[in-house]
Amino acid sequence: MASTAAKAAAQIRERYLTWEGAPIADLPDRPKEWFIDLYSSMRYLRCVDERMLKLQRAGRIGFVGSMLGSEAVLVGAARAISSDDWLWSGLREGGAALLRGLPLSEYIAQMYCNSLDTAKGRQMCNHFQHKGSHYPSWSSVIGTQIPHGVGAAHAAKLRGLKEVHTIFFGDGATSSNGFHSGMNFAAVWKSPCVFVCVNNGWAISVPARAQTASGSYAQKALAYGMPGHQVDGNDPIAVHEALTALIERARSGAGPALLELVTYRMMGHSSSDDPTKYRDQKEVDLWTGRDPLPRFARFLDQKGWLDGAAAERLEAEHNRTIDAEIHVQEAAAPMPLRSLVEDVYAEVPLHLRKQYNDFHRIAERLGQAQPGDGAFPL
Amino acid sequence: MPTLTLVQAVNDALKTAMRRDKSVLVFGEDVGPKGGVFLATEGLTTEFGKERCFDTPLSEDGIVGAAIGMAINGLRPVAEIQFQDFIFPAFDQIVSEAAKLRYRSGGQYTAPMVIRTPYGGGIRGGLYHSQSGEAYFCHTPGLKVVVPSTPHDAKGLLLASIEDPDPVLFLEPKALYRSIKEEVPEGHYTVDLGTLRGVREGKDCVVFCYGAMVPVAVKAAEQAAELGHEVRVVDLRTLLPLDEEGVLEHAKQVGRVVVLHEAPRFCGFGAEISAMIAENAIEYMDAPVVRVTGFDTPFPNTLEHHYLPDARRVLDAIERVMAY
Numbered sequence: 001m002a003s004t005a006a007k008a009a010a011q012i013r014e015r016y017l018t019w020e021g022a023p024i025a026d027l028p029d030r031p032k033e034w035f036i037d038l039y040s041s042m043r044y045l046r047c048v049d050e051r052m053l054k055l056q057r058a059g060r061i062g063f064v065g066s067m068l069g070s071e072a073v074l075v076g077a078a079r080a081i082s083s084d085d086w087l088w089s090g091l092r093e094g095g096a097a098l099l100r101g102l103p104l105s106e107y108i109a110q111m112y113c114n115s116l117d118t119a120k121g122r123q124m125c126n127h128f129q130h131k132g133s134h135y136p137s138w139s140s141v142i143g144t145q146i147p148h149g150v151g152a153a154h155a156a157k158l159r160g161l162k163e164v165h166t167i168f169f170g171d172g173a174t175s176s177n178g179f180h181s182g183m184n185f186a187a188v189w190k191s192p193c194v195f196v197c198v199n200n201g202w203a204i205s206v207p208a209r210a211q212t213a214s215g216s217y218a219q220k221a222l223a224y225g226m227p228g229h230q231v232d233g234n235d236p237i238a239v240h241e242a243l244t245a246l247i248e249r250a251r252s253g254a255g256p257a258l259l260e261l262v263t264y265r266m267m268g269h270s271s272s273d274d275p276t277k278y279r280d281q282k283e284v285d286l287w288t289g290r291d292p293l294p295r296f297a298r299f300l301d302q303k304g305w306l307d308g309a310a311a312e313r314l315e316a317e318h319n320r321t322i323d324a325e326i327h328v329q330e331a332a333a334p335m336p337l338r339s340l341v342e343d344v345y346a347e348v349p350l351h352l353r354k355q356y357n358d359f360h361r362i363a364e365r366l367g368q369a370q371p372g373d374g375a376f377p378l
Numbered sequence: 379m380p381t382l383t384l385v386q387a388v389n390d391a392l393k394t395a396m397r398r399d400k401s402v403l404v405f406g407e408d409v410g411p412k413g414g415v416f417l418a419t420e421g422l423t424t425e426f427g428k429e430r431c432f433d434t435p436l437s438e439d440g441i442v443g444a445a446i447g448m449a450i451n452g453l454r455p456v457a458e459i460q461f462q463d464f465i466f467p468a469f470d471q472i473v474s475e476a477a478k479l480r481y482r483s484g485g486q487y488t489a490p491m492v493i494r495t496p497y498g499g500g501i502r503g504g505l506y507h508s509q510s511g512e513a514y515f516c517h518t519p520g521l522k523v524v525v526p527s528t529p530h531d532a533k534g535l536l537l538a539s540i541e542d543p544d545p546v547l548f549l550e551p552k553a554l555y556r557s558i559k560e561e562v563p564e565g566h567y568t569v570d571l572g573t574l575r576g577v578r579e580g581k582d583c584v585v586f587c588y589g590a591m592v593p594v595a596v597k598a599a600e601q602a603a604e605l606g607h608e609v610r611v612v613d614l615r616t617l618l619p620l621d622e623e624g625v626l627e628h629a630k631q632v633g634r635v636v637v638l639h640e641a642p643r644f645c646g647f648g649a650e651i652s653a654m655i656a657e658n659a660i661e662y663m664d665a666p667v668v669r670v671t672g673f674d675t676p677f678p679n680t681l682e683h684h685y686l687p688d689a690r691r692v693l694d695a696i697e698r699v700m701a702y
Contacts, residue, residue, distance in 0.1 A: 120484035129483055136450055137483035141474045147440050148475070151447025151455075158403070158429055159452060177467065181440030188435055343485045344519050346543040349572070349619040 008257075011245035015232035019290055021298030028241055032305045038079070038236045039296050039306060040314050042071035045095040046293060047318040048104075051326065052111055056125075056271045060330070061111045063125040065091040069234075069266035072292035073198055075099060076239025080247060081166050086134040088149035088167040090142070091270075092198065094128040096168075101133030104325050114332040120343070121335040126270075134163075143169060143176025146195070150186040153193035153256075164250045165193040166243070172203025174217050183224040183258070190255040194246045195221075197258065198233065200265035201287075205278040221258035233261030234292040264290070336372040337363070353378055382562045385555040387529035388418045388494070391536035392456065394566050396426050399454060402540060404431040406441055406458030415460055416496060416555055442468035442493060446476050449489040454540060462497035462549060463506045469514070476545040477520035492539045492546045497525075498590045498640055499672075499686050500553030504679040510589075510641035510672070515547050516618045516650070522546040522571060523618040527554065527592035529562050531615060534569030542571060551590035558593070574621040576628075580610035583696055584628045586651055587638040588614040591687060595638055598692035607700050617647060622654060629655045633664040634699040640686050643671040665702035668695045 016025050027035075049068050055061045067074060070092055078099035081087055087097060098107055109116035111125050119129060119137065129137040136152075138145045149167035156163050173179055174197060186193055197217045201208055214220055221228025231242045239261055246257045264287035268275040275284075300306040337360070341352040348356075353376035363369040382390060395402045404422055406414075410433040413420030422431035434441050438459055445455040459465045465472070476489045499508035515523050524539055524546055526532035532550065539546040577592060578599050585595040592613050599609035612628050614620065629635050635655060637648035648669040655667055670687045678685050 118484050118486055119482060122484060123482050127482075129486060131486050137479060137487045139474050139478065139482065141470060144443065144471060144475050147443025147471070148447035148450065150440075151444030151449075152451035153447070154444065155448040155451035155453045177437075177439045177470070178443060181435070181437040181443060184435050184437065185440045185444055343481045343483075345480070345522075345619070346488075351619060351622055 008245035008249040009227070012229050012231065012242040013238055014230065015235045016237040016241070017235050017295065017299055019295060021295045021302065023299070028237065032303070035300060035303070036306055038075050038240075039293075039300055039311070041075040041078070041099055042236065042293055042296065043311065043314050044318045045071045045074055045098070047315060047322055048095065048098065048107070051319070051322050053271065055111070055326070061125050062113075064111075064271040065126045065269070066267035066271070067092050067095045069287065069291065070198065070200060070263050071095065072236040072296070073233045073239055073261050073263050076236035077166070077168075077196065077243055080240045080243035082247075083133065084163045085247065086136070086149070086152060086163060086165040088136060088145045088152075088165060089138055090145065090169050090173065091126060092170070093168045094126065097128055097130055097133065097135045100135065102128060102130035102135060104322065105328065106130065108325050108329045109332065112329050112332065114329060115335050116329065116332045120339050143173040143178030145169070146173070146176070146178040146182030147185065149193055150182045150189070150191050153186065153191040154189050157189075157192055162251055163192070164247045165191075166196055166247065167193055168196045168198060170203060171197060171199040171201070171208055171211055171217060172206065173197075174220060175211055183221070183226070186256040187224045187226045190253070192250040192253070193256045194243065194250055195256060195258040196243065197260045198263060199260050200263050202265050202269070202275075202279065204269040204273065205275075207279070216260060218258060218260040226256050226258060228258040228260065230260040230262060233263030234290050234295065236292065236296060336370065338373055348376060350378065379561040379563055381559050382529045383556045383559050384526070384529045384532050384550070385416055385418050387533040387562050388536060388550060389420055390562065391533040391540075392419065392422060393425065394533070395456070395537055395540045396422065396430060398566060401452060402454045402456060403429070403448070404456045404458065405434050407436055407460045408433060409458050414458060416552065418494070418550070419458065438464055438466075438468040439471055442471040442476065445491050445493070446471060446479070446489050449491040450479075450487055454490060456492045456494060456540060459493060459495040461503075461507050462495040462511055463509045465493075465495055465511065472515070472521065472545070472547070473518050477518045479520075480544065481520055488543060489545045490543050492536070492548050494536070494548045494550060496552035496555070497549040498551050498553055499677060499682050500590065502679065502682065505676050508677040508682065510639065512549060512617055513641055513646050516647060520544070521618060522616065523549065524571060524616050525549045525551065525589040526615065527551060527589050527613050528558065529560050531569055531575065533562055534567050535571065535615065537566060538568035538571050541568065546571070549589065553590040554593070569615070571616045572619045572621055573615065574624045575613040575615055576610070577613050578609070578611040580608040581632060582608045583634040583636065583699055584610040584612055584632040585636045585638055585692065585696070586612050586614060586625065586628075588617065591638045591640055594687060594689055595692055597689040598696060601689060601693050602696045605697070607696060609696055625651060625654060626659050629659050630662040633662050634702075635663070635667045636670060636692065636695045636699060637667060638670045638687055638692055640672045642674045643669055644674050646671055665699040668699050670695045
């Protein structure tokens with residue numbers, strides 16, 4: 001176990017690339033296709049993000065929590081979390097889920113909140129889930145998913161499963177009850193989980209310096225009795241290697257760890273937020289220069305693995321895929337009215353059947369009832 | 379058939395569930411070797427091991443949050459909150475997460491779990507060991523709220539709660555933990571959630587109550603009998619989802635209703651019963667519905683036996699509805 005922990009620590013580097021994209025450490029032993037996939041996947045997520053923002057501006061969908069700038073976090077993480085492992089998340093991890101098995105059709109259906117959305121249009125936009133790839137439903141409340149992931153990891157341990165639970169949250173969530181209880185329980189229980197703090201500098205309008213007096217988010221781990229590591233979140237290799245090491249460490253029985261991924265939220269908190277009111281353009285410009293996509297493109301170009309023209313072809317291909325799916329989702333029906341009272345409980349109880357039937361009576365009287373909206377038997 | 383107290387019946391239910399289903403586990407503060415502050419979990423760690431009955435760090439938010447994760451990942455957690463007064467750090471996890479998970483995920487994810495917690499006054503516990511917070515939770519769609527008043531029901535309702543596909547808040551009347559004993563069947567049986575229980579026959583007036591107020595209602599009914607009033611007593615047992623049909627049936631049959639609970643009155647559970655009768659059965663009523671409740675104050679200490687409704691206050695309400 002000690003050797004696993006030592007191996008994990010050795011695999012974790014703050015960064016593998018300079019801001020200009022030049023390697024500064026021995027690269028992981030991977031074929032060139034693996035590195036090209038990292039770039040292609042980042043480009044794919046950026047295309048998805050840009051399309052969603054366009055749809056939001058056009059009034060087709062209601063809300064986007066942009067992942068612009070965090071593509072290296074999402075791709076590095078997605079490639080590190082195996083299909084048996086779990087991803088517990090907050091607002092901005094939908095891209096990682098997409099790369100791990102959440103179908104694009106379900107992603108876009110959820111953005112439209114239509115009848116093809118597996119959550120039946122009940123959550124606001126940008127709240128994804130995918131049971132098949134172990135990506136549970138999450139709420140908009142900050143930090144509440146953290147003890148869920150810990151409980152699920154503890155369940156895995158009790159059930160003798162080898163899966164590891166990765167638990168993502170933002171820098172703001174480190175101030176929440178859930179962060180404290182989750183970190184503490186996991187450390188005491190030695191749960192097979194990895195806490196991933198995506199530090200993008202801002203919790204809506206509150207910067208890191210107003211969120212904590214700690215020198216870093218990673219160092220909070222020490223007080224709970226687990227290792228903490230801070231890694232460049234705009235370097236997909238560094239993200240991948242660090243998370244892989246900590247997942248395997250947890251899988252070996254060595255317990256949880258905290259990984260802080262330093263990145264930057266290039267857009268507002270959401271499509272409803274105007275960040276120019278509270279942050280300095282100079283800071284945005286600094287991080288624009290650290291954009292993970294051109295940085296990684298330079299790395300691939302220097303290696304002779306992918307040139308600019310090939311990168312552009314990737315983008316065109318991604319956009320064709322996304323646009324085709326948008327056309328399908330545009331045409332999908334809204335949810336039937338009866339779904340208002342379904343899934344509150346396993347069975348619709350009498351009081352909800354009555355409430356719905358009374359509502360349906362009014363809809364029928366006004367000629368507004370649709371097929372499938374019929375009353376419940378009482 | 380063994381004769382058990384209510385808290386022994388809870389213990390028996392937990393053991394029965396854990397013997398039947400390996401995925402059932404019990405955790406909370408001091409529930410392990412100590413067996414809980416009221417001994418509800420006594421002997422569980424010994425019989426089932428520390429992997430299935432264990433102490434957690436001291437965080438209600440963590441206890442309930444972790445329970446949700448366990449439920450999502452294939453276990454049947456039974457979490458204990460040591461006193462219902464301490465449940466509020468977990469309010470967010472109960473209300474925002476456990477109760478809404480099925481709905482918000484379109485039925486993809488569910489949290490079949492039980493939160494057991496002793497509630498109510500009568501043990502000189504002051505503000506923070508005495509409260510009855512059922513109304514907060516009954517206002518939460520997606521949650522079930524169960525309150526037993528007898529050892530038989532405590533066991534049968536707890537087993538039904540553990541087997542239920544939805545999250546259940548199981549409120550145990552700590553004032554009754556050791557004050558009543560009755561024969562409780564050995565082994566497995568359930569009492570269906572959402573069904574009320576007729577406690578006492580009567581054709582003149584009905585008292586709707588639950589938990590620790592049930593014996594208070596019975597005592598008042600016995601005193602009323604001496605005055606010539608035949609008072610029916612109904613134990614609601616499950617507050618959410620409520621046996622609405624049963625409540626209305628009793629109200630219509632009798633025409634005079636008293637609602638009794640120890641929680642504060644304003645926006646309390648009695649208001650719901652009263653409104654339900656006003657909306658659905660007012661033409662059957664021979665008198666206004668009268669509520670007997672705790673005061674709209676924090677829970678007192680030295681004066682708790684005046685805060686808590688007792689037989690004389692219930693009898694006064696019965697006399698008022700009978701005289702109307």
